[in-house]
Amino acid sequence: MRSSKSVDVRRQAIVTWINQHGHTQVEALAAQFNTSEVTIRKDLAALDAQGLIIRQFGGAVPAVANHSVPDALSPKTSNVISSLSHIGECAASLVKPGSKLVIDCGSTTSTILPFLSQIGGLVVMTNALATANYLTQCEKEPTVLMTGGTWDAQSQSFQGAMAEQLVNAYSFDIAFIGAAGIDVNRGTTTFNELTGVTRAMAQAASKVVVMASSKKLTHKMPNLELGWDTISVLITDEGISAQDKQNIEEQGVAVMIAALNGE
Template identity: 30%
Template sequence: MSDNQNLLAEQRRALILDEVRRRGGVRVNELTRRLNVSDMTVRRDLDALARQGVVEKVHGGAVPVAEATAHEPGFEAKAALELSAKEDIARAAARMAARGSAIALAGGTTAYALAQALVDIPDLTVVTNSVRAADVFHTAQRTMTASGPAARPGAATVVLTGGVRTPSDTLVGPVADAAIRSLHFDVLFIGVHGISVEAGLSTPNLAEAETNRHFVRSARRVVVLADHTKWGTVGLSSFAALDEVDALVTDAGLPDRARAEIAERLPQLVVAGPGGEGADIPPGAH
């Protein structure tokens, strides 16, 4: 299957998921008419969405998965979802990190992908509460040491906050909060469990929500990393409103209607990967 066909499938499934969440359920025959595809194509799309755990198939259609707002999947479970989208988002976000800047990198699998894209940017100071992200920088520096010089010129200075470890390998709680409160960042890159107009940025972990609030308050610029499946999802605790966000980096699977809603509320929307080309979409462009 060609890349264009893959992209069309991803966009189609994003539209289906948006309909399921907005309407509380969809029927196969409705989707075939709306999307102008075959019954078999719609059923394959619903199978794919069901495997991702975002819809539940029922007779003749699908409904949203009734996931508890406090449920927090582990890092490995989340890392297996939307891999290509996360890599596209990471590459686009890395272009927003200036040489010599002080950045904050919050936890999550998309932030982990971003860490891998940041290792070649010189002279960064990176403060993170992600054990996985810190390991990325540590491994890169250790590999460089083993192959030659004791320290790579311009290698990042990495500070791990400390704190209590969550299922997503993120450090939270009073220790992390105190460290973050005392610092000031040029830019914060932060992943989310969910993002919506009503709830803003949210997470199922109460302690993580508090730590994220401190990250947001300590940054001059807040950049959210969220693939299209996060739109419309709401976790137990909101930690920032959309008007506190300076930019959203997402993937081309985000439906046009959602793009329009976001572009009306945020100064910058970056759509990464095939179909987006990392393009900035200014407010009111839709």
């Protein structure tokens, strides 16, 4: 049986390695530290939750706060990563132990995952295979449910009538939904006509939380996905204008700003 001391030593070494080498794949870390990929994924989940590294699907990068950013990441890219991470942290603040969640596919919704890793007793349904894989590696592994359905390569998720039917069979405390675009007057918008699962998730949840960067406010797409009347909370970054924030709040949606400075 491994001692907690040996686990701590390995994790400290992993942080040092990632800070020195930049983005590192799980497979490489497993080989470097002579352990399994499952163990490495749990290590990365724990280290991410502590803010020591930033976990990405397939590996990890140095935490932006460490100022040890991989050469391939420009300052602008680093700011984007940090901004999205803060949106994920803000979203996770709404989650209580034992909550029943449904998480839609998307890069922004996935930013909540590291912050869920230390919340116990969760039940999480998702249509994203990568999200399910991440959650099953958490130290406090939630009960994970997959929607099933037909695999859509564009969204990297399961879609279709079967997925919708399974979502409709459950009830959730919170649905975390992304947005390809946001229309201040209408709601979330998309080019993708596969909106059935997202709408089913919203209908099955007591609270619908949309996670989207402020740049999505400049993306107005033809297909309305969720109207503001179905959305409880919008979590975005400081780039949203005061006027847009007011317009959205006037439609009954709480707007939470995930500030980079933590204020």
